[in-house]
Amino acid sequence: MPTNPITPNHMSIYWHDYTAHAKNIPAIQSGLSEKSSLIGRVGLILLSCGTGAWRVRSSMNTLAEELGITCNANIGLLSIDYSCFDGKNSVSHSLSLSSTGVNTSKLDRMERFVNNFARFGKEMTVGQLHSQLDEIDKIHGHYSPAMLGLASALACCAFCFLLGGGVIEMLCTFLGAGAGNYLRARLTRRHYTLFLCIMSSVALACLVYAGSIQLIEEIFSVSSSHEAGYICSMLFIIPGFPFITSGIDFAKQDMRSGLERLIYAVMIIVVATVTAWAMALLLNLQPEEFPSLALSPVLLFFLRLAASFCGVFGFSIMFNSPIPLAASAAWIGMIANTLRLELVDLLSCPPAVAAFLGALTAGLLSSLIQKPLGYPRISITVPSIVIMVPGLYLYRAVYNLGEMSLGDSASWLASALLIVLALPLGLVFARIFTDRSFRHCT
Template sequence: MSKLRKQHMAIEWHDIVNTESDIPAKNASLQEKASLVGRVGLMMLSVGTAAWRVRASMNKISRALGITCNADIGLLSIEYTCISGSETYTNAISINTTGVNTDKLNELEHFADGFADRAEKYSVQQFHMILDKFQDMKGNYKALSLGLASALACCAFTFLLGGGIIEMICAFFGAGIGNFVRKKLLERHITLFANVAAGVASACCTYVIFIKLAELLMGVSAIHQAGYICSMLFVIPGFPLITGGMDLAKLDLRSGLERITYALLIIIVATLTGWLCATLFHFYPQDFEAYELDPLLRTVFIMITSFCGVYGFSLMFNSTKKMAATAGLIGMCANTLRLELIDLAGVHVGLAAFIGALSAGLLASAIHHWIGYPRITLTVPSIVIMVPGMFMYKGVYYIVINDITTGEMWLTKAVLIVTALPLGLIFARILTDKNFRKSS
């Protein structure tokens, strides 16, 4: 077998700079300054943040170095030009894949914020050595821990969607094993379509095994098969869907469209894999079995499961436990408000999603100065639980079996909610951040 050759060649950043020089970065050559600007931008891009945040970090570095930078940013690549007087330096750089890492995002944000204070003290080589440490940061959690985080999130999600204890238990094991399998494949650098399909198939098959055992050993009704959809919801790409919408709002059309396309690819592969598994095992997306709960007790359970769901998803984004708990508290308030508006006030699901996301954005803006986390590390995880993964699956399922009318109904609901979520965060940011509010 021939040796694997990487399609995206690694950039040797230390070869670009004079490693022997101790000249402060502010006095370095334009090429060396541009290497810092580009590397910071590329690392910001790799952690899954929106293009306008990538550009903002590149601008902070550029201003501190006394140069001007213009950048065109996509999902995986950046083309940028640095200008100093009559000199210009243009570069095109890219990464091989994308993901979400809120802990590294937080560290990079702090690095960019404090860069100006060190630009006249540290050399370009010293800055690259600092960035090397960020580059080498390992994930906070192993595959088993991420499987448990996914299990917790999808178990909570199941209750919020109307499932009972049987569906919650089966979804817990299904999602846990599914995300564990996907993480193991990601560690081996298996390509996107394969790791998504394998993760979803593992989750669905695990759910089937557990529900069939429950039917055989405990006489559980077949109606509990409806929860198999919940076991695969860990794969729904809420982060790129929401950041893509935010990029569109800032007219970063290239990045916004690329992110949404990336999210759609995952959704299509995941839903078609789920449909195939359902067809093989003769499972159908039925309604959950109805059960009665005291209204006050129901609200308490909604708050608990909303917190658990957001906490689990935040851990999957590599948030620290403190960051995940903070996002969980915000999500608990925002999602409980959303669901109560729908159930008690009869508010349309799209409007309720907008209000829920708006409240999450306002809460994060109110506290982020005290806790020191970038808002996006709190806001997006706190509303990912509102992304209508079940609606997306049902829409694709019914279209595949030629029930176009029903499929269109579910997909329309999904589109309305997915559109409303970033809009809520956008308007929260407009209200609380003058830099975001203005076109500049």
């Protein structure tokens, strides 16, 4: 029997209906309703890419100025409330998304659309402009679930080494993270709810890791201490992008967007870590320290460079970055993250201070290559420091909380919070140093 179709909870907006009375009129001469619909749609598409409120508002303001009207917007994680004025009349709209995510490829196209609007957009009709936005809005994933699983496997495998894991832990992490993110990609494409995607993918990642390590222990008689790496297999779920953009929004006093992004990130962290904790109890896994690798400082330095490059590259692919963009972010992340780790090891620098300096370095390097490459700054900077987000600390805080080891839980949580605060601060100060428009509060 045919199944009943699911009725969308968020109704579609038929943008071209706004152009019925202005089919042959340039956008600059269109009415306020047509202009405001174009501005709102641009803001909504940018918001769907995962960028922060400051960038969304800035783009909406750019279009409004070119179209000769005034726009004032209040922006959250999933919605935009805005009003447009032309000196005689005003129009207010409230727009919302059904879900959020990260899509750096679409973000790149939208930034180019906004930047080129002054030269080409004003003389085009609103209908033609909406047709261009139709094409951009169709940019979903460049990569199949299998490719996203492979990217996650690469990123988490590199993450495992950077946290102290060896070959066995890296191999099992590769398998677990690949399976987990493959499942998440499949469920996401079928529009399953967020909590189901998180719990299913994390549970599968932990299960595959545990099964792989058990098989290796039985075949090669290796120590059970390698079970400690199971945490790394679920780190693909850590919401680094909303964590970091929330800090940037706070820095620009976009409190609504900052709070909503922070709550969204915390929600994902809680669901993921509680699921991993439950799987650890079910599979009898313990989050112990990794066995020592006994590598020379020079060899460790070069391996960290390679692992940082691979980790950032994998995370960038998961954000739907084209290969050149992912490689650019990976080169910056390689330098910034290795600097962070070396500061901790060689100079005994506090992890939070090292994280700040690493993020600052990533931001400064991004400002040097952003204009020549033409990519949006945020699509380079945020992926380059996502690998610095302390997912291991956050998980151990929740695990110890579940075990009622409150002192250990508080210690891990405090360490994680300091690093999470330091990362966006590093990017914010890099932006303050290099971007005059960001430096001022207007």
